[in-house]
Amino acid sequence: MPDPSFARPVAAFAPLPPAALRLALDATALAANWRALDRMSGAASAGAAVKADAYGLGAARVVPVLAQAGCRDWFVAHWGEVPDVLAHVPPASIHVLHGPMNAADVAYAQATGVTPVLNSLAQVRRWREAGGGRCDLMVDTGINRLGLPLADLGDPALAGLDIDCCISHLASADEDVAQNAQQLARFQAVCAQIPAQRYSLANSAGIALGARWHADVTRPGIALYGGIVRSELAGVIAQVAHPQAAVIQRRQLQPGDLVGYNATFTADRPICAAVVALGYADGYLRTWSGKGEFRWRGSTLPVIGRVSMDMTIVDATSAPDLAEGDWLDVAYDLPEAAKISGLSQYELLTLLGRRFLRD
Numbered sequence: 001m002p003d004p005s006f007a008r009p010v011a012a013f014a015p016l017p018p019a020a021l022r023l024a025l026d027a028t029a030l031a032a033n034w035r036a037l038d039r040m041s042g043a044a045s046a047g048a049a050v051k052a053d054a055y056g057l058g059a060a061r062v063v064p065v066l067a068q069a070g071c072r073d074w075f076v077a078h079w080g081e082v083p084d085v086l087a088h089v090p091p092a093s094i095h096v097l098h099g100p101m102n103a104a105d106v107a108y109a110q111a112t113g114v115t116p117v118l119n120s121l122a123q124v125r126r127w128r129e130a131g132g133g134r135c136d137l138m139v140d141t142g143i144n145r146l147g148l149p150l151a152d153l154g155d156p157a158l159a160g161l162d163i164d165c166c167i168s169h170l171a172s173a174d175e176d177v178a179q180n181a182q183q184l185a186r187f188q189a190v191c192a193q194i195p196a197q198r199y200s201l202a203n204s205a206g207i208a209l210g211a212r213w214h215a216d217v218t219r220p221g222i223a224l225y226g227g228i229v230r231s232e233l234a235g236v237i238a239q240v241a242h243p244q245a246a247v248i249q250r251r252q253l254q255p256g257d258l259v260g261y262n263a264t265f266t267a268d269r270p271i272c273a274a275v276v277a278l279g280y281a282d283g284y285l286r287t288w289s290g291k292g293e294f295r296w297r298g299s300t301l302p303v304i305g306r307v308s309m310d311m312t313i314v315d316a317t318s319a320p321d322l323a324e325g326d327w328l329d330v331a332y333d334l335p336e337a338a339k340i341s342g343l344s345q346y347e348l349l350t351l352l353g354r355r356f357l358r359d
């Protein structure tokens, strides 16, 4: 039997001490990135992909900053992601990419007024049978992921549908390949066939491809958050997410001392090590073992030994004044970090876990 004396309201416990991990957000850089992408979008206006809690940065922080900058269209994947965005922007401006898969999704869309993206004839029929209303339509032009196949576009179920955005998604816009022109040509045919208020094709990389891909609304995600997925974005897009971790112990190593699980590092000289409160449970994966770097007041502190679940050990010899409780910056410039870690810029952001304070 559980001991009922433990069943106290949360408020009866003491307030939590400060977190030892924080994900600092450079709001100025975030707003500047959106403005740059909106400018690069030419006659089209840039929206924002804020799915996956704004790529892990925290929708509650990101959405107000982008709304203030002028963003008017918001793209989430799951219905469960709507409330965090709905708290800050008008319902119809939120587009739910996964679409209404059942009656509960339809009822939620109609009750809230958010815009469902219809991805199949089945979703179109489900939406219309429940009374329909304004929606988006996703058409597949070659990624073979979500969206109506081109062969379905003549179906009578589409006639008279009240479409805000007619959308398609590029598969390889971060590369210079023939598929980009092929998807564009198919999308232009879709635009000629499907009446809609607005048309939308480009993600971050698609914006950099050029004006022909821009249509009316662009949907940048990763570049808003500091990702550089094409060379055109270098020098334009700035880092937004700055993970920081506290030192929880310092220790002196002697030559021959072994460091971390499986002793993958042996000190070859006296080393002042520091133990940092960041591990693979926080998304700082073991790939960073022996490769990652932390920064403190101009010193660079390399990771030594294996990253463990809750801790990483760094060589802090170059920072003799560093003490327990001091905060280190994780070297996390996305293009650079992707090269070193082998992870994608998208994974680097969305991996960062719930122990990071996002405020």
Ligand SMILES: *Cc1c(COP(=O)(O)O)cnc(C)c1O
Binding pocket: 049, 051, 075, 097, 169, 202, 203, 204, 205, 219, 220, 221, 222, 223
């Ligand atoms: C995630 C997503 C985007 C944003 O893509 P980025 O490469 O992050 O700019 C745009 N459109 C759709 C349909 C998406 O799923």
